[in-house]
Structure formats: structure tokens, C-alpha cells
Amino acid sequence: MQDIKITYSEDLNGNLVHIDSAIKGSRYICPTCRKIMSVRISRLQIGEKYFRRPHYAHQKNSNCSPETVLHNLFKTKVAEYIQTKIDNKNNINFSWDCEYCKDTHSGNLIKKINSVKLEYYLGECTPDIALFDKDNNIIAVIEVVVTHKPEEKTLLYYKEHNIILIQIDLASFDDIDNLEVRLLKPNIVTLCVNPKCTKCGCPKLKLELNIISANCYRCHKEMKVASIYNSRYEIGHVYPESFLPSELELARQSGVIIKQSYSKTKHKSYNANVCPHCNAFIGSYFLFEDYIVPSVYGDYDHVTLNAGYTCLCDRDFT
Ligand SMILES: [Zn+2]
Ligand SMILES: [Zn+2]
Ligand SMILES: [Zn+2]
Ligand SMILES: [Zn+2]
Numbered sequence: 001m002q003d004i005k006i007t008y009s010e011d012l013n014g015n016l017v018h019i020d021s022a023i024k025g026s027r028y029i030c031p032t033c034r035k036i037m038s039v040r041i042s043r044l045q046i047g048e049k050y051f052r053r054p055h056y057a058h059q060k061n062s063n064c065s066p067e068t069v070l071h072n073l074f075k076t077k078v079a080e081y082i083q084t085k086i087d088n089k090n091n092i093n094f095s096w097d098c099e100y101c102k103d104t105h106s107g108n109l110i111k112k113i114n115s116v117k118l119e120y121y122l123g124e125c126t127p128d129i130a131l132f133d134k135d136n137n138i139i140a141v142i143e144v145v146v147t148h149k150p151e152e153k154t155l156l157y158y159k160e161h162n163i164i165l166i167q168i169d170l171a172s173f174d175d176i177d178n179l180e181v182r183l184l185k186p187n188i189v190t191l192c193v194n195p196k197c198t199k200c201g202c203p204k205l206k207l208e209l210n211i212i213s214a215n216c217y218r219c220h221k222e223m224k225v226a227s228i229y230n231s232r233y234e235i236g237h238v239y240p241e242s243f244l245p246s247e248l249e250l251a252r253q254s255g256v257i258i259k260q261s262y263s264k265t266k267h268k269s270y271n272a273n274v275c276p277h278c279n280a281f282i283g284s285y286f287l288f289e290d291y292i293v294p295s296v297y298g299d300y301d302h303v304t305l306n307a308g309y310t311c312l313c314d315r316d317f318t
Contacts, residue, residue, distance in 0.1 A: 004066040004146075005055035006030075007173040008073060009037045016073075019054045028056060032072045033064035070173055071146045075118060075128045077179055078142060078168075082109070082131070083116045096189035101205050102230075105193045109166075109183075112139055125154040140164035145187075158190070165190045197311035204309035205230050207238075209247055211254045212295045212302040217286065219278040225291045226251035226258065226273060228307060237292065239284040241270040242315050247307050254305065 007019045009028035017028060019039070028037045037056040044051040058064055085092050095106035113131045120130035120138075127141035141163055143150050150158075150165070158165045167188035175182050192203035207230050216223045228238035228247065240248070240258045248258055248271065257274045261281040273282045273291075282291065295302045 004070060004172055005053055006037070006057070006066050006069055007053075007055055008069075008176060009056045019056060022054075022056070030056075030058060030064055030069060031076075032069045033058075033062065035059065035062060035064065066173075067146045070170055070176070071128075071144055074168075074170055074176055074179065075142070075144045077176065078144070078183055079116050079118050079129050081179065081183065082113070082129075086110055086113060086116070092183070094184045094186065094189075096186055096191075098192050099188065099190070100192040100203055101194055103194075103206060105189075105191070107193065109140075122157070124157040125150075127154075138163055140166055142166045142168065142186075145169045195309050197313060200311060200313045202311060202313070204311045206309055207247075207307040208304040209250055209254075209307040210292075210295070210302050210304055211251065211256060212291050212300050214291050214295070214300045216275040216278060216280055217282070217290055218280040219275060221275070221277040223273075223275045223277070224254065224256045225282060225287060226254070226256040227287060227292055229292075237284075237288060238315070239287055240272055241284065242317050243271065244310060244314060250305060250307060254303075 008016050008031065009022070010031050011017050012027055012029070016031065019041075022028060022039045022041075024039055024041065028039065029035060030037050035058065037058060040052070040057050041054040042052050082092065092109040093106065094109045095104055098105050110131075112133045114134040115132045117130045117132065119126050119128065122138070128144045129142035130138050131140040131142070133139050138161075141158065143165060145167055150167070155165065165188065166186045168182050169187045170182075194203040194206060196202065197204050207228050210227050210229060212225045212227070214223060214225055215221065226240060228243070229236060230238070240251070243251070243258075251258055257276050258271050259274045259281075260269045261272045261274065262269045263283060265283075273287060274280065291300065294300050
């Protein structure tokens with residue numbers, strides 16, 4: 001963490017004053033520790049050696065750190081911002097990169113939220129901001145991270161109690177000026193909005209079927225091959241041997257020939273892409289090396305079809 005410079009303090013009337021509006025000789029106090037701050041405005045110009053951005057500074061031997069001031073100020077202002085939006089019946093349309101399904105989701109942050117509380121004690125932990133529904137159930141928490149990420153036991157508590165964690169990582173006081181931007185695209189949101197699997201309860205994954213227009217490795221005539229990719233799968237690619245019936249159907253409708261074929265290396269029969277001209281059978285290794293990789297590099301055209309939502313537990317990877 002680089003040296004954080006404080007750019008906000010309060011005047012004696014309790015108004016926050018940005019350093020650019022500060023008047024030398026006036027008195028300003030730290031919004032966190034309530035002690036007098038000094039105004040540091042460099043006489044040097046930007047770019048000159050020893051130039052430092054104008055900032056407020058604590059007196060010597062203060063034990064109040066700029067990180068703490070940033071953390072407190074940001075969370076207070078975010079809570080105020082959210083409460084104002086609730087009071088005015090506005091939406092807060094935010095979006096996030098889902099860690100579970102790897103898609104980007106979006107939604108109204110305060111759709112079900114009725115009230116906001118700072119530092120709400122939950123026994124195991126005290127989230128920076130807690131968001132409650134109209135029945136006073138805690139729905140989500142916002143953790144503002146300057147130096148300390150939430151502890152493992154805190155994350156576990158949220159998970160076990162179905163509390164959505166929204167994490168915003170801060171780097172400097174510029175984040176105060178960009179509060180709305182930071183809130184509308186948090187660093188982490190532990191919510192996947194995909195439909196849930198009725199068997200295992202996990203969110204399903206939205207998959208795309210790739211149909212690659214290629215040439216048969218054996219007869220070199222045109223053929224189509226099918227595969228599925230989703231970064232959520234550890235193996236990344238799903239080959240016809242693990243396709244669901246609906247995916248086999250979709251591939252066949254697109255002109256792909258998929259047949260049960262016997263593999264001498266695997267000592268079993270399984271579904272694979274087959275050349276319509278010479279009946280050559282493409283096992284998963286060659287499907288990847290000779291068809292998927294070239295299509296990624298643009299050597300082969302491919303189209304992607306929506307294969308719908310499916311769950312990991314639906315699929316047989318053996
Ligand atoms: Zn302070
Ligand atoms: Zn998701
Ligand atoms: Zn499932
Ligand atoms: Zn062929």
C-alpha cells in the first residue's frame with residue numbers, strides 16, 4: 001500500500017472540506033479522531049522535485065492513520081448514499097463479475113432493501129455496512145477494504161447465513177470522489193443470479209455450443225465439429241462424450257454428425273464427432289488440438305449457439 005494522503009477534513013461546522021477548497025489558517029478536524037489537522041499545500045508545482053499533492057495531515061504522534069480515515073469516510077458516505085436512494089425510492093443499478101459462473105450480472109442493489117446500518121454487530125463479525133429488508137432480515141453486507149480483507153470465519157458466516165457479500169477495495173482518497181463508480185461495480189459480489197439446480201441447489205451455468213466448420217483430418221473434406229466451453233469447468237471444454245441429450249440434438253440440427261464410436265485407447269464406446277464423408281472419428285485429444293485450437297486462432301470459422309442453463313451435476317464426465 002502506497003502512502004495515502006488525506007484529502008478530506010471537517011471544518012468547525014462539521015462540513016467536509018476537500019483540500020482544494022481548504023483555506024490556510026482555518027481550522028479543520030479529522031472526521032475520525034476529531035483532532036486538529038494541518039493543511040499541507042506545497043508551493044512547488046506538479047512535476048517539480050519534492051512536489052506532493054496538497055493534503056491534510058495529523059499532528060505528530062497521532063495514532064489515527066490515513067487508512068482508517070479513508071475506510072471510515074467511504075463507508076459513512078456509502079451508507080448515506082444508499083439510505084438517500086432508498087428514501088427517494090430510486091434504484092441503484094450495479095453490476096459485477098460473478099466468481100461462480102464467470103458471467104457479468106447486474107441488478108438493483110436496493111430492490112429488497114429497506115434500511116442500512118453501519119457497524120452492525122452480528123456476534124461473529126461486524127460488517128462495515130449491513131443491508132436489511134422490510135422484515136429486518138439482513139440480506140447483504142458491504143465490506144470496504146483498505147488494508148484488511150474480511151477474515152475467513154467472517155466469509156464463512158456470511159455464506160452459512162445466506163448473506164451476500166459486496167466487497168469494495170479502496171486505494172486512495174480519489175475513491176471518495178468516485179464513490180458512485182466504485183459502488184456500482186464492486187470488486188466482489190458473492191451472488192450468482194443464474195437459475196438454481198433443483199438437485200444440488202447450485203446456480204446453473206449458461207453454456208454455449210461451438211460449431212466449428214473445419215476439414216476432416218483424414219479426407220480433408222468439409223465437416224462440422226461440436227464442442228462446449230465454459231471456464232467454470234476445470235477442464236474448460238466439454239466434448240460430445242459428455243454432452244446432454246439436448247446438446248446432442250442441437251449439434252445434430254446444425255449438421256454435426258455425432259456417433260457412438262469405439263476407442264481402442266479408452267476400451268469403450270462413446271459419442272464423438274464423425275466425418276460425414278470418410279467416417280473418421282475425432283477423439284477428444286484431436287478435437288482440442290486440431291479443431292478447437294485452430295478455431296480460437298481464427299483458422300476455422302465457428303458459430304456459438306445458446307445451449308441453455310445446465311448444472312455440473314447433470315453431466316457425466318467419466
Ligand atoms: Zn484522525
Ligand atoms: Zn453467476
Ligand atoms: Zn446440480
Ligand atoms: Zn473425412
